[in-house]
Amino acid sequence: MGTLEKVAMGIIGIGMVTTLILPGRQTPQVINSFTNLFRGSLSTAMGTGKKV
Known part of the structure; x- marks a missing residue:
């Protein structure tokens, strides 16, 4: 990559x-x-989720 491309990507x-x-x-x-x-x-997979 050239310097101009690097500056443009930074901006x-x-x-x-x-x-x-x-x-x-x-x-x-x-x-x-x-x-x-x-x-x-x-948490649902672990069984520690909130009760509905």
Whole structure:
């Protein structure tokens, strides 16, 4: 990869990270929902999940 390509990828990467962490985004809620889905499935498999 050339220097120009590396600089362009760095700018795009910084832009994507900035977009994810700006205030008003729902990124934390989406990450939490995936985490809770995994934890819920695991707790159900282990038999330690919440009683319904």
